[in-house]
Amino acid sequence: MPAALVTGATSGIGLSFARQLAADGHDLILVARDVERLGRVAAELRTVHSHGVEVLPADLVTAEGVGAVGERLQDPNRPVDLLVNNAGFTLRRPFVATDIADEEAMLDILVLAVLRLTHAALPGMIARGHGAVVNVSSVAGWVPRGTYSAAKAWVTSFTQGLDSQLEGTGVRAMVLVPGFVRTEFHDRARIDMSALPSFMWLDADDLVRAGLRDLRRGKTVSVPGAIYRTAAWWLPRLPRRVAVGLGRRHPAGTRRRR
Ligand SMILES: NC(=O)c1ccc[n+]([C@@H]2O[C@H](COP(=O)([O-])OP(=O)(O)OC[C@H]3O[C@@H](n4cnc5c(N)ncnc54)[C@H](OP(=O)(O)O)[C@@H]3O)[C@@H](O)[C@H]2O)c1
Numbered sequence: 543m544p545a546a547l548v549t550g551a552t553s554g555i556g557l558s559f560a561r562q563l564a565a566d567g568h569d570l571i572l573v574a575r576d577v578e579r580l581g582r583v584a585a586e587l588r589t590v591h592s593h594g595v596e597v598l599p600a601d602l603v604t605a606e607g608v609g610a611v612g613e614r615l616q617d618p619n620r621p622v623d624l625l626v627n628n629a630g631f632t633l634r635r636p637f638v639a640t641d642i643a644d645e646e647a648m649l650d651i652l653v654l655a656v657l658r659l660t661h662a663a664l665p666g667m668i669a670r671g672h673g674a675v676v677n678v679s680s681v682a683g684w685v686p687r688g689t690y691s692a693a694k695a696w697v698t699s700f701t702q703g704l705d706s707q708l709e710g711t712g713v714r715a716m717v718l719v720p721g722f723v724r725t726e727f728h729d730r731a732r733i734d735m736s737a738l739p740s741f742m743w744l745d746a747d748d749l750v751r752a753g754l755r756d757l758r759r760g761k762t763v764s765v766p767g768a769i770y771r772t773a774a775w776w777l778p779r780l781p782r783r784v785a786v787g788l789g790r791r792h793p794a795g796t797r798r799r800r
Contacts, residue, residue, distance in 0.1 A: 543593050547571040547615060547622045549602060549659070550629030552579040554725025555678060558750035559626050560587060566754075569594040571622065573611055574629065575601050602629050602655040603647045611655075612662035621670060625663040627656040627697075628678040632690045634731045645689050652693035660704070664713065671712040674757060677701045681721045681770055684777035687789030698763070705762040717763050718753040720744060721770035742769065 546563045550556035551572035564570055564587045572580055572587075572595065580597040587595045598614055600607035615622050630652050633640050660675050667673025679701070683694030701717035708715055723744045728735045744767050752766035765774040777785065 543567060543569045544623040545569040545571065545594075545621065546624040546626060547573065547598075547611070547663075548626040548628060549573040549611070549655070552576060552583050554727060555720065555723060555746050555750060556626070556628040557583065558746040559628060559676075559754075562747070562750055562754060563624070563626075564591040564593070564595070567591075567593065568624070569596075571596045571598055571614060573598045573600050573602070575599060575607075603650045608655050608658050612658055615659060615663040616666060618666065621666060622663060623667070623673050624676065625659060625674075626676045626678070627659055628676075629655070630678070632727065632731045632733070633688075634733055637688045648689055649693055652690070653696050656697060656700070660715075664708075667713045668708075668711045673712075674714040674716065675701075675704070676753065676757060677715070677717050679717045679719045681719055681765070681773055681777070683719070684774070684785070685789045686786050691789060702762055714757070714760070716753075716757050716761060718749075718756075719763060719765045719770070719774065720749055721767055721773065723749055744770070 544567070546568040548556050548559045548563070548570065551560040551570070552574040556574070560570055560572055560583060570587060572583055574580055577599045580599055584595045584597050598611060600610050602608055602611070615625065631648065633644055633648055637645065656677055660677070663673070663675060677697050677700070679697040680694040682691045683698045685691055698717050698719060701715050705715040721744055722735070722738060722742050723746050725746055749766045753764045756764035765771050
């Protein structure tokens, strides 16, 4: 059985990855902080699919948490064929109004954890001659707007460059670039998304199904959803000042909750 390690596997996009990869015959290693919830997801997957499911509770904002997941990825006796770097959160306030510790925590999970876990996973994959890393970025990476956008721009650029460096190794890197997806993401950040038109929302299961199809097809950048594929074409081509202007307003006129 191929094995997949999914970070942020208890909710939203990561949970969809876990369910679809399990249905596709993968053994799963589920990473998140909430131990009880990890247990519930693992029990669900074991009931529906007969193969192996491990839970690995870890806080990916901490060096210890990332270290523990990195060690699991490097275990030669239990190889991991697919790493999905998905866990993440955003912050509600603009940069100057945010506590610097929160800004650093966001960079830790969105950038440092992705960097370290990818670096831990690749040598084994390359030695075995197969494997893949999927990094979950965001369309926000193409709209300059504070640390979250900057971090996701890093994820997209990093993954594109990495996939090219991996050529000929049998190992792949793909970046999944979602638009707005109905998950717990905005609620956790207490961002009011009620003004976002329904056509702009993606369903997490549809997003992940399209992402896994793109991975099988050998794509480096996967942007599910027609409107976001269009945005992926024009956003990077906008004059810088127009893109910066877009980032100045909160997406689609949404508001921050007080
Ligand atoms: N939803 C969107 O509109 C959207 C759009 C573009 C990109 N994305 C990206 O998609 C990814 C997944 O987001 P989502 O929408 O599925 O969010 P979500 O529903 O809030 O799920 C987040 C997952 O990450 C885990 N997590 C959060 N903080 C963690 C930490 N410190 N250490 C380990 N795990 C942690 C959570 O579990 P615990 O709380 O138990 O740790 C949960 O499993 C993120 O990288 C996000 O930036 C989302």
